[in-house]
Amino acid sequence: MAENEGPGSDTWFSAVEPAHVAGSAEAVRWDEAADLVVVGYGGAGVAAAVEAAGRGLRVLAVDRYHGGGATAM
Numbered sequence: 517m518a519e520n521e522g523p524g525s526d527t528w529f530s531a532v533e534p535a536h537v538a539g540s541a542e543a544v545r546w547d548e549a550a551d552l553v554v555v556g557y558g559g560a561g562v563a564a565a566v567e568a569a570g571r572g573l574r575v576l577a578v579d580r581y582h583g584g585g586a587t588a589m
Contacts, residue, residue, distance in 0.1 A: 548576055549574070550573075550574050550575060550576035551568070551573035551574045551575070552564075552565075552568045552573050552574075552575050552576070553575075553576045553577075553578065554568075554575060554576070554577040554578070555578050555579075556578075556579060556580075557577045557578075557579035561577060561579070562577075565577050
């Protein structure tokens with residue numbers, strides 16, 4: 517990581533789109549592209565997504581519920 521890419525720089529965090537809540541899989545148009553798809557957005561899913569995004573990958577995170585998985589327990 518370059519010195520100007522750390523905390524406080526404009527590029528430190530990537531843009532995160534708001535969650536899309538759908539009633540069913542059929543109600544969603546599945547046309548997104550990503551380098552990595554993270555299925556399950558608990559502690560491990562978040563860690564994987566953050567690490568991948570930090571390495572420059574475009575990440576799509578999908579969770580069945582509202583996130584948190586076993587971490588929320």
